[in-house]
Amino acid sequence: xxxxxxxxxxxxxxxxxxxxxxxxxxxxxxxxxxxxxxxxxxxxxxxxxxxxxxxxxxxxxxxxxxxxxxxxxxxxxxxxxxxxxxxxxxxxxxxxxxxxxxxxxxxxxxxxxxxxxxxxxxxxxxxxxxxxxxxxxxxxxxxxxxxxxxxxxxxxxxxxxxxxxxxxxxxxxxxxxxxxxxxxxxxxxxxxxxxxxxxxxxxxxxxxxxxxxxxxxxxxxxxxxxxxxxxxxxxxxxxxxxxxxxxxxxxxxxxxxxxxxxxxxxxxxxxxxxxxxxxxxxxxxxxxxxxxxxxxxxxxxxxxxxxxxxxxxxxxxxxxxxxxxxxxxxxx
Numbered sequence: 001x002x003x004x005x006x007x008x009x010x011x012x013x014x015x016x017x018x019x020x021x022x023x024x025x026x027x028x029x030x031x032x033x034x035x036x037x038x039x040x041x042x043x044x045x046x047x048x049x050x051x052x053x054x055x056x057x058x059x060x061x062x063x064x065x066x067x068x069x070x071x072x073x074x075x076x077x078x079x080x081x082x083x084x085x086x087x088x089x090x091x092x093x094x095x096x097x098x099x100x101x102x103x104x105x106x107x108x109x110x111x112x113x114x115x116x117x118x119x120x121x122x123x124x125x126x127x128x129x130x131x132x133x134x135x136x137x138x139x140x141x142x143x144x145x146x147x148x149x150x151x152x153x154x155x156x157x158x159x160x161x162x163x164x165x166x167x168x169x170x171x172x173x174x175x176x177x178x179x180x181x182x183x184x185x186x187x188x189x190x191x192x193x194x195x196x197x198x199x200x201x202x203x204x205x206x207x208x209x210x211x212x213x214x215x216x217x218x219x220x221x222x223x224x225x226x227x228x229x230x231x232x233x234x235x236x237x238x239x240x241x242x243x244x245x246x247x248x249x250x251x252x253x254x255x256x257x258x259x260x261x262x263x264x265x266x267x268x269x270x271x272x273x274x275x276x277x278x279x280x281x282x283x284x285x286x287x288x289x290x291x292x293x294x295x296x297x298x299x300x301x302x303x304x305x306x307x308x309x310x311x312x313x314x315x316x317x318x319x320x321x322x323x324x325x326x327x328x329x330x331x332x
Contacts, residue, residue: 021238053210055081055177083149092226092279094145099128102146104281104325108263118214121325132168132198142215168304169206207309209254211240224323233329234268235258241299247318280323288314
């Protein structure tokens with residue numbers, strides 16, 4: 001449960017509520033009865049209020065088209081163009097599969113099974129279609145910069161290696177999943193305290209936790225982040241989506257669970273009100289406050305919607321189109 005959010009401000013001293021994230025909040029007279037959420041949930045003898053929070057239409061990439069050459073730095077490092085060509089390859093710069101426009105080279109990752117070191121970004125940056133399984137990826141050439149920034153076949157820097165498939169799902173059919181999940185967890189906690197033998201289990205399909213892919217480098221590279229000295233920072237996750245008012249990133253722990261560890265950097269958990277930073281192809285260095293440390297969201301991939309569970313919401317224009325794949329960091 002989380003504190004209530006009002007007018008974009010987290011009311012830390014308020015009651016704990018169950019948050020439901022929506023695209024837009026509408027007046028009650030504009031909603032049908034089937035679209036109304038309950039004002040509260042009653043579990044056993046406890047009543048928990050429901051807080052509805054608008055986050056806008058969430059896209060991956062965050063906007064429908066890229067903004068060519070638009071970037072901004074807030075760090076002390078003199079700005080360099082993240083859409084330019086870099087050899088050796090570095091991170092926080094334009095990259096992408098030959099079949100897409102451009103995203104961001106996130107960070108190098110070490111695969112646990114064979115210790116291979118690979119470039120890491122989003123599946124929708126390194127794949128021609130992230131909804132396919134790894135065996136279904138046809139175009140495997142990765143170029144730096146991405147094709148939108150002038151990258152051509154001669155600029156190939158890596159070969160697609162693996163991605164976590166992003167499963168399409170229908171948000172409307174899954175609207176009650178977060179509410180149901182809360183009830184299941186709450187009931188099981190009561191049962192545990194009371195030493196009861198019965199436990200509830202809720203099963204659902206097509207839930208995603210990460211938008212993540214790796215590619216095998218074929219040129220020299222350096223573990224340098226354009227626009228940010230990473231000393232004292234811990235890896236929090238990868239940015240993959242956003243709206244006009246929010247940025248979304250997937251958690252480091254789910255990437256580690258998939259078998260990949262950020263090279264040379266510790267991973268961290270995040271909480272509401274933590275400040276995180278990222279460096280991306282479009283907006284460069286940005287920082288933002290976490291307003292949702294474990295959210296359930298529908299993300300628009302253009303041709304389909306995908307349902308994500310346990311992702312993080314950052315307030316403000318944290319992610320822009322082309323920033324997809326940016327590594328997200330929290331200072332120790």
